[in-house]
Each structure stands twice: as C-alpha cells, then as structure tokens.
Amino acid sequence: MSLLFPYDHLEDGQYRLFKLDVEGQPGSPLSGQLITLYHPRSYAPSWKRMAKNYWNWNDMRFLERSGSGYDALSYVWGSTQGQQSLLLRMSERVWQGKTLKTKDLGHIQVPMSITANLHELLIELRRRRYDDFVWIDAICINQRDAAEKSMQIPLMRNIYEESKMVLVWLGPADEVTQGALKILPNLTKIFEGIDARTYMLDPSHLDTFTAKGLPPPDHAVWRAIGNLMAHPWFTRLWTLQEVALPQKVQVVCGKETLDWDTLAQFARATRVHPNRGWSIRRQSAAGNTTTGWDSCAMIDICRELRAANAWGMPLDSLLGITRRRQVSVPTDMVFGIMGLMAANAVDQMGPVDVTWSLPRVYVQFAQYYIHQEPQECILNHVASARRDPGLPSWCPDFSQPEETAALGSAWYYDFWIGPAQATHRFRAGWRREGPGQLPLRKHYMLHIVSNTLHRRTLTQGIYDAGDPRLMSVVPDSYRLRVRGMALDTVVAVVDGAPGSESPFTFAALSQTAAWENRCWRLAQRVLGATDDALPAPYYRTMVANQVPGLGLATFWDEHDAVPFADAYRGWRNYLAAVVAAGEALSAPAHMEAGALHIAVQMVRWTKHRRFFATRGGRIGLGPSSTQEGDELCVLWYCPTPYLLRSNAGMSEKEFVGETYVHGLMYGQALDMLERGELTEQEWIIQ
Template structure:
C-alpha cells in the first residue's frame, strides 16, 4: 500500500532560475526517508547557509527522497552524507551541488559551475563529510590534535626535524610506531573525499571549514598540520611502511595522495591571500590536477578555474556541450599554454610525460593520470640564463640508454639497496675515464649536476665520493637478516635512523634517488655527456635547451617528419649550469625552432 502511494507522488521538476540566483535546501527529516525543501534566492539577498563537500563516488545505488513533497532520486552516497551532517548543521540552509544544480540542464550547469567558487566563499562554513565511522576513525579523530602537536615538538631548536629512535619517539609522548593509532590516523587521509579534484576549491575558497567523520568533528588546521608534519619528519613519514599489511598497498598510496593534497591545498590557499605567491599557487594547482580524479575530462580545468589568477580564469569559459566533452584536449591545451606564458618555464610544472594520449598534444600534461615520479622535480638545477622562452636551440642527441631497474619493490614500497648498487655499477661501466667522472656521475644520478653547491651536501665525506657511497650501500646490503624472504621488508626504523643519522650526506642522496629514478633511464649522448632521461627515450632523440627554461628537454621526431613530440625533462651533465652560453659555437647564433605536436 505504501509502495502504491509512493508511485502516485509526482517526481520533482526543476524550475528555471535567474542568472544571479542559486538554490539551497533545508533538511526536514532524515529517517526513515530524507525530506527537504528547496528554494531559490538571489546571490545578493541570500540567507546564511552552509555548503556540503563530499565524495560523489561511483556507486550506481540510488534512493528515493522527497523534495518539496515531490519524489527526488539521490545517490546512496549523498543520502549517507545528508544523514551524517544533519546532526551538525543546526537545521539551516545548505548548498549541495548534486541537488541545487539541475544536473540535466547543460546550460544551467555551466553557469552554476562557473559561479561555484563564489558560492563556497560566501558560505558561513563548509561541512566536509568524510563518511561514517570505520577503521577506528573515532579514536583517530579524538587524538589527532594531540598527535599533531607532539609531532611538531620533534623540531629542533634550529627549526629542523631531527631523526629519532623509537625510544625517543615514545619519550616525546608519541605512540610506538607499531601502534594501530598511526594506522587509524593515516587511514583517514585515504578516504574517498581526499581523492577528488573538486574538493580543492571547496576548502581553499571557504571562509571556514570543518571535517565530519561519523559523529566526530575535526578542525581544518588540525588536518593541515598533521599532513605537513608527517611530510617533514623523516621518522614519521616512514611509519606508514610498517602498516602496509594492515592498511593494504592501495590505501597506503591513497593516504599518501591525500596528505599531499592537503599540503598543496594549503599552498594554494596561501597564494590566494598573497599576490606575490601567484606562481607558487599555480604550480600547486598543477600538482593537484595531476594527482586527483575527475569523472568528466573537462572538469580537470573547470574544477580549478575559480582559484586561478583573474586574467587566466576569464579565458577558461565553462562549457559542458557534447562537442567540448568530445574534444576536451582543446580545453586542456589552451589552459596549459596560458600557464606556460605565466610561469615562463616548462619543467618547473613537474608533470609526467604524456605517453601517447591521442586527444591531447604531446606537450600537454595528462591531467589525472595519477601522481607518479616519471618527472624530475627541480632542486638546485638551473639551465641557462634568464631569457625569453622562445626560440629554442638543439644541442645534442641521445646515443645509448642504460635503463634503471625499479628501486622499489612493488607490493611493499621498500627501497632495494641491491638494485641501486647494480644500477650505479652499470652506469659506471659506460662512462669514460676522468678525474672527476665519479663525482659527475653522482651529480647526474640525483638529477642535480650542481649538487655540491646544495646545502644538504655541504658535509661531503672525504675521499672518492662514489666509492664512499657504494661502500655505504654495500654495508646496508650485507644485512643477512631477511635473506631468502620472498619479499623484501623494511629495515627496522631504529637501524635505518642510526645509519642515516651517521651519514647525513647519503640520507639526502637516497631521498633524491627515491624521487629521481622511477620511470627514468641513464643515457649517454653523442657528445659524450651523461644524462638522466625519461624511460621511453629512444636512441636518436634530441636533447634541447629551451632558452629561459630550467632543465634540458628531450624531443622525438614526429612520424610526419616535420613536427616533434615532447618526451620529457632531462638532466644532462655539461649543459645544466649555462655552459653552452659561455661558448662561441656557431649554433648559438643559429637557433632552431621546433614545432611540437
């Protein structure tokens, strides 16, 4: 009988709204069925309201709700979010994108999406729904503020983060590294909300925001400070490796991504409050676009539009027409080109190469392809002198490739010392004799040819640098404790800290190897230069110096014989410090122009 009555209730039909209007809802009941009222107001005369931020999810499950007395189908995920925030919202007006925007009207959706930044910035606060309680989240939420404060206490008097033993960590009042509390805290950052691209503007533009998980509530600054602290402390950042079996490899990866997202969101929020940090904010935006997910390709640009500089934002017109969705590469390329003009540098964006996606040019990043290290972050590298960003000049050709074996074990994410040793010895066998060849090789392998000028390498050990590093690695590799195990396991944290504290020089080097090597190969050029290049570089590819750029770039000839394809950034010994501009070679006066496709 009740089912028959539901069938007789008409479905809700949206009424058109004026350009300056937006809808908000008020939750009336959540049990047994969600009931809410929906009204439209002018953005200039709207009542106070809160905005909901949640993960839409991909589940097809739906449930029936009542909107102004009419049937309204919502996703099961949204239903859980509305029930979850009801106890926290105080019964006031709430803006929820999935309901307050007519998702079936492309014109209205485009107009409303273009104004979403203003809607979030005008809200009294943003309610961030992480989901129901699970994985000891109640305990993690309750103790996260105290845990964060104690991690920050690990800073030394000079502002650095000293390495500590387990006993020291416990003495500071922190849980033992094996304590499940660490796992529970890290699992919070692995939740679906932290994997979305749209959530960035929802927190960056908010006046205030609060995280809700089950019945628990966490302030924004606590979530931010924990994310920053875990990345600053070498000891704490390695604790996740001890909980891989409990968390699972996928959730460890998602947790790492979530922590990085919060850090980048903080950078972006700071940049919007300080005009001098515009470039920092734009680079943070690029990192976010690379690592986060969006269900519609054009949303990789639209989701960050309201956080862009005014001149760039005005050129990104929101359009959800079928034609634009099919040709999303046009939007991506237009956006990235505008970014290049503002940054006046290509590799500082630190994106992985676009490996054959036909819908976008080779020089445009494959947004949302997942965070990986198939690129070279810039630390202390300076190619050439400041100049205009065009034209460019060809300088050398790749002759020989020596691929790196993966230095991480796939299932445990453990750095494999033996593989590093094999790679270094293989590279050494391919370089010519010379008084400084070992030092130059190490500089290339860490992607930092000017490495001796860097603060982290100021305490260089005496004697042959390469021999010293090889001896250090052989000492670690000689540990027979786990010999014969099917999978490598992490070294005990205390043991690792002992070695790394004794060899601060090598700690900095290993940190760079973890960033530089995955997805890359060692190479020799026809002029005898050593280089690190993208792993899909082929013999015959061209190494170019882009005037005004930061790193040499590798290009490959396009099949049409006229254009070139962008392969990726490289580190090349001998042309990293502007040496080519000190020569009187004829090519400097006959620059070449490469047309990228």
C-alpha cells in the first residue's frame, strides 16, 4: 500500500483512532482525522503503565466509561489494485465535561491510499452518517514503519477487547443478498426445528424444502447465502482475534446490519445439514467451496475456550484452529496466535519482533510451545505440503495447512474430542502410572489454586515442568535436543497413498484398491499372513486403530475392544466390486454393514501417507516422505513414534514425521526399555 500521510511518532502504549467526516456529499472525496491516545492496558512494564494511567486519566476514562469509547473494524484488505484516496489530518483530543472532542490543529489534509474494499466501507459509513471513533489498522498504523508495527501488533488484542463494538465488513450486497440477511432469523428457526438425523433436505425433491417452509433449493436466496459465506473474511487468521475478543460484534454487508450472534446461530443451525447429503455450500454461484460454516464454528470454539480459560485460549487448541486460516505475511500466524493467548502467557514467551526472519519467529514460538504445552505435541503437527526452506525439520510451518490429519492430536476434523475419549489417546512415550509417568509441575499446588481462581479445570497446565518432554532447543541455534529409544529401521515402502479429495469417484476408488492391494502384499510378507487371514495389526494399522461408529463410540481403541475385521473385509470387497464393474457403485447398496465407517477412517488416516515395513517385522503408516533407511524412534512423553533420518556426513538427524505402528502406541517401548531390550539415546535434530 502506498502511504503518503506523515504520521507522528507513537510512544510505547499509544495508539491512534480514526473519525470519518460525515458531511461530505455523495461522490465527494472521503476525509477524516486521527487522534492519539494512551491505552491503559498496554504491554508496557507495570510501573510505566501505572504512571501513564495516572498522567492520562482522561484516556482511561474514555476507554472504560460505559456508553463511551470507540469501535474497531474487522475486514479484508483486498487487492491493492484500484486503490482509492482518503484525505487525512491529525487532530488534538479535548475533553468537554465527560465527552471527548477533537480540535483541528490547522494541519493541511494529506492524501493516503486505501484499498477499494476499505473505500467502499467508508462510503457506506458516510451514507449512514457514522461519526464514532473507530480503529482501522490500515489507517491507524503507519504501515511503512516496522518499529511501529512491532509495537502496535501486540496491542491489537487490547484494542479489540476494549472496543465497545467490532464492525465486520463483508462488502457490498445486491438486493437478493440484503433480502436473505433480513430473513436469516426466520430461516434459523426453521432449521432449528428440523432433526437432521431423521429428516433429509434433498435438493432433487422440492417438497422436502417447501414442506418445512423453506425456499426451494434453486431459489436465489441460497446462492446469495452461499456467496456470503464464501467471503474471504471467513478464511483470514486475524478475524479469529477480532471477533473472539470483543463482547459485541455487528456484521455490515451493504446497507444491511445484523448482530454476529444472528449469523453464528444460523451457521450452527444449518451446519449439520450438509453432513446429511445436502449442502448450501455448493449453491455458491461461483462454484467455490466455502468456509463460512466452519469459520463460525471455530469462532464459537474460541469464544467458549477464552471464557473458560481466564480469557486466554489454551495452547493445545490454538494449533488446531489457526492452521486452517490464511495470512498474507507468514510471520503474522504467530502474532495472530499470540493475540488469542492469555496475556501472562505472551509475557512469558518473551519478545517477538515483526522485523525478525520467519525461522526466528517460528522457532521462538515453537520453543515456548514445547516448554509449556504437554497436551498437544508440536512434533505431530509438522507435515505440510510446502515449507519455508529456512525452517528446521522439526518446526512446523505454521502458515501452511497441515498435509495430514495429526495422529497425535485430540482434534477430529473441526471439533475437540471430549475428555472421556481423550483418556485413550496414543501415549507411545509415557505411562499413566509408574515409571515413565508424565512429570508433574514443580509448583503443583500453586497451579491448582491459580486454575481455580481463573475458573479453569484443575488439570489444565499442571504438567508444565519447564521441559515436559525432555526436549529443548539448543541455545543459540535452531536445533532440537531430544531423548528416547531407537526401535527399528524402515526397509520397504509402498508409495502413493491415494488421498483423494473425492474418495468415492471411480478413479479414486480404483487407485485406492490398487494401493491397498500393494500394502496387503507387503504386510503378508512381513507378518507371514495368508490370503485367507487378515491379521489385526494390518487392518488396525490401515485406520490407525480409530473406529468411531463401530459398536462403541471409540476414537482410540486402546484395548482392541472393537472387533472390525469383518467390516474391513467388507470395505475390501466393495473396492474389488468397483474395479470389476469398471464404475463407482452406490455405497449403501453394495457395501456391507460397517464398511462405510472403515472407508471414512481409511481415507482420513492414509491421506498423504506411506505404508512401510521395518527390519524387525513391523508395519506402519508414515509421512509422505518416508523412505528406506529411516529410523523408527519413540521419544519421551510424546504421543506417537516418529521417523528420524541420517544424512551422510552429518551427526544430526532430520525429522521425518509421526507414525502409527501397531503395538507401539501405548508405552510398549518403555516396557522394552525396562527389560533391557532397548537403551535410552539422545539425538540432535536439525
């Protein structure tokens, strides 16, 4: 963005607010003014903050007085093509009784460039004669000044929290979209009255819609809603912080305005129906896959988690939520995460500067994550299709979506598995009791008291021992020191897990059948199985031993309690039938009971993974980069086994990724260590 406006210098804890001139006639140039204030909840040291609050009492009154204050804007910058001009001037704040006014300092108005999307919003606000103070990042932060951005980005959390309202701008709207927004509450009530378990909205039968009082599936209102929920705003990382933090949020779309809760309630009411065969998402006129429904669900989770965790989201949830969002500047991913963390956690993490390189920012956050988060291991979130070349092999590229569903995570698609199920999660590197139990925090009782006072569950964070997994970043480097046991070596790999985005097309099914057959032939050689046999290690490996929906609602079948060999045979029979027919066959008509559950799990866990065999007679699922010679290891207090790779002439290892190996997922390596079959080792991972 080309900025011409001569900004004044901001001191630590200061920020600017913008006020639009509303007297302009339609078609006249936009103009407005900036004022500078102190934010009483800045990240300055406590003694400085107290001094500033004392000398800037009016600023604090302005922020905290009920009915006064400022709004904040949440929007997408959009393309830098076709930029528009805004005339801007600096003004001085003046208090008249209990009201904040401004005094023109006589400065000449200077033009600055703003994106077309922001220009459209300001035109709409001027039409509404909106003259409140508002914080807009593109205007209130000098985007040319890296030092100012480093100071203002951490302050954004407080800016949004203290705003009296956040305005979400979803762009202009035509008459159909405005009409759809007006009837949204009525649509929500109808959807809330439909039990998706017993009633299916079928777009091929209009009466399934009209019988419930809904517009027919080809009505323009659905296309308008699809386009609205496909807006880029729903995909951006910063919108999580901007909507999860404030108490009041309003959505502005064209001339229409609605409360955020109205939109979120509609998303919740309709979200279950696409899972039953009908999707408003596909009604988008552009034909794009939208993310509005999932985005609203993530924002709901953020709001609930913050309210339950002393107004800061726990680290174990942040990776699962933020990796599905997009940022324009990759390092912003960490700054966006910091905006959702508890304030004291940000202080403990230490300074992170926007001028730092991407590897330095990511390693700084990863190091803090390793030391503070025992529930969700960062090594299980490394896989991504693209990686910054400067990152060490063990550090995730946080700005990229994960290539695979993490085996060692408690996230299942877009929801967090409940604590009752989570007790059966993989724990390859620790035990629940006895030697090898996850170490407790040194200040155990103090943390219990702290959690109680902050309305957190008593178990949250109690395992924080400063080094909960016996791994740490080597000082003054990006290398990671880890300890654990080496178990085996990969000797054979089956390339090309299908990982199709459309798993029930003929092409995908035939590819899956061929790949599964190659895996089965390798497993037969390793396990010594015959064609008539189907060994449990094989079929449980192919679904990572997770079988929700089969007999028991089990995500992790820790004790192999759910028999599903017949269901897996049914899935193999269906694949064979598809290949023989030369076309995709209807799953309900041609698939045996339980086979569909296997299909769903196999697609999920084999996507972008390779099937492998080891020298010691084991089979497993590894990352897409798995190759012969990779070393199979279990690291202390980590949920899954991992693959490490040796490079010629180098003593350090390269981290390959997480694996599923049946018989090693629940502390069996620790038993082998106690029996003297293994020895503890230390590795440095580059």
